[in-house]
Amino acid sequence: MADFSRGLAQCGARVIGLGEHAAPSLPAAVRRSLSDYIRVPSLVDTDSVLAAVRAHAFSTSIERVECLWEPFMGLAAEMREMLDVRGMHKEQTELFRDKEKMKDALDAAGLRTPRHVTAKGTEAIRAAANTMGFPLVVKPIAGAGSAHTHEVRDEMSLAVAVADVGDYREVSVEEYIEGEEYTFDTVCANGRILYENIAWYRPKPIVGRNVEWISMQTVNLRNLERPELAAGRELGRRVIETLGFRTGFTHMEWFLTPSGEAVFGEIGGRPPGGRSVDLMNFSNDFDIYTGWAEAVTRGEFSQTAHRRYNAAAIFKRARGQGHIREIHGLEDLRRRFGEHIVVEDLLPIGAPRRNWRQTLLSDGYLIVRHPQLERTLEIADAVGTDLQIDAR
Numbered sequence: 325m326a327d328f329s330r331g332l333a334q335c336g337a338r339v340i341g342l343g344e345h346a347a348p349s350l351p352a353a354v355r356r357s358l359s360d361y362i363r364v365p366s367l368v369d370t371d372s373v374l375a376a377v378r379a380h381a382f383s384t385s386i387e388r389v390e391c392l393w394e395p396f397m398g399l400a401a402e403m404r405e406m407l408d409v410r411g412m413h414k415e416q417t418e419l420f421r422d423k424e425k426m427k428d429a430l431d432a433a434g435l436r437t438p439r440h441v442t443a444k445g446t447e448a449i450r451a452a453a454n455t456m457g458f459p460l461v462v463k464p465i466a467g468a469g470s471a472h473t474h475e476v477r478d479e480m481s482l483a484v485a486v487a488d489v490g491d492y493r494e495v496s497v498e499e500y501i502e503g504e505e506y507t508f509d510t511v512c513a514n515g516r517i518l519y520e521n522i523a524w525y526r527p528k529p530i531v532g533r534n535v536e537w538i539s540m541q542t543v544n545l546r547n548l549e550r551p552e553l554a555a556g557r558e559l560g561r562r563v564i565e566t567l568g569f570r571t572g573f574t575h576m577e578w579f580l581t582p583s584g585e586a587v588f589g590e591i592g593g594r595p596p597g598g599r600s601v602d603l604m605n606f607s608n609d610f611d612i613y614t615g616w617a618e619a620v621t622r623g624e625f626s627q628t629a630h631r632r633y634n635a636a637a638i639f640k641r642a643r644g645q646g647h648i649r650e651i652h653g654l655e656d657l658r659r660r661f662g663e664h665i666v667v668e669d670l671l672p673i674g675a676p677r678r679n680w681r682q683t684l685l686s687d688g689y690l691i692v693r694h695p696q697l698e699r700t701l702e703i704a705d706a707v708g709t710d711l712q713i714d715a716r
């Protein structure tokens with residue numbers, strides 16, 4: 325977020341921050357980018373936030389509202405409606421938030437989504453599961469970070485899912501799509517795609533986020549022309565067109581089935597998290613933070629995407645609980661792959677472990693890059709197996 329703010333300022337925008345924190349406590353990079361700051365007691369209190377912004381808008385004209393964080397996409401939309409500025413309004417924002425609405429809209433356009441229904445409560449979920457048959461996914465309508473998302477292959481895992489999501493949360497019950505999972509990310513302006521990106525999750529998040537020993541990888545792909553990606557890329561373009569996305573970042577997830585079919589997963593009207601935006605920069609040797617800012621302020625993307633590297637982030641989870649005590653294998657990896665390791669961001673010795681279920685970054689990560697995909701995967705896998713962090 326700090327880099328996106330910087331990008332806007334660099335593109336000549338006067339950036340007014342809106343947040344809960346005291347201005348002096350903001351990161352220096354953010355403070356430098358802001359020409360003004362509106363502090364509110366709580367971003368969740370929509371009415372008071374709108375009032376504060378309205379009061380500010382009397383003295384300064386506000387031409388755009390940008391929010392790149394999922395929980396406040398709806399708030400940003402309300403602000404746009406109130407200020408009568410362009411960008412996504414409430415109804416359209418819903419298409420990027422509500423996993424049922426987005427799929428209904430895509431179904432109507434004939435795009436391939438997993439079969440899906442909504443359900444609330446034990447009985448309704450069980451009835452939906454019966455109609456649809458295993459394997460299934462049960463997940464919240466507006467979830468993030470794979471929280472409360474369950475792979476259901478039998479009665480036992482159905483019982484676990486039902487118990488976890490409870491009786492009051494509305495969920496999607498979906499056909500489980502086998503295969504690999506990819507992203508399709510874009511920067512758009514005025515409905516035109518100005519930059520396209522595809523990353524490959526290894527393994528699928530639903531697997532990696534539920535098994536602690538796995539070091540999840542996001543591999544940003546250099547070559548989007550690989551034949552197996554063509555269907556997903558085409559799907560991605562049509563999704564953006566169908567949902568009428570105009571300007572900003574998009575982040576879609578899709579599945580490539582063993583038979584080569586591309587199936588929609590979900591889409592957000594925002595950039596991906598988990599350092600994926602940095603991976604784009606490492607793949608292209610450009611600055612997509614200003615690239616995005618240029619798109620939203622001037623409708624252009626003037627930088628060239630060189631696509632020189634595949635770039636992979638490998639997220640590490642410590643063994644054991646408590647505080648980080650030892651890091652093994654890093655020296656050896658540096659010796660073997662030094663020039664290809666571009667970021668080392670591990671928790672320092674002595675730091676408390678992070679809660680692996682609540683963070684994508686886990687206890688730290690490395691970013692590696694290489695022009696060849698095979699070699700990138702080899703290095704990323706070496707980081708996965710040979711780098712070990714011990715906590716006690």
Ligand SMILES: Nc1ncnc2c1ncn2[C@@H]1O[C@H](COP(=O)(O)OP(=O)(O)OP(=O)(O)O)[C@@H](O)[C@H]1O
Pocket residue numbers: 438461463467468469470471473498499500501502505528529530531577589590
């Ligand atoms: N229909 C499906 N078939 C197979 N896997 C699925 C399906 N739906 C979701 N998943 C798996 O569960 C993960 C989380 O689901 P989804 O992306 O919809 O939720 P989320 O909580 O918004 O995730 P995140 O914020 O981590 O992207 C997906 O990345 C995918 O691995």
Ligand SMILES: [Mg+2]
Pocket residue numbers: 469470577590
């Ligand atoms: Mg997702």
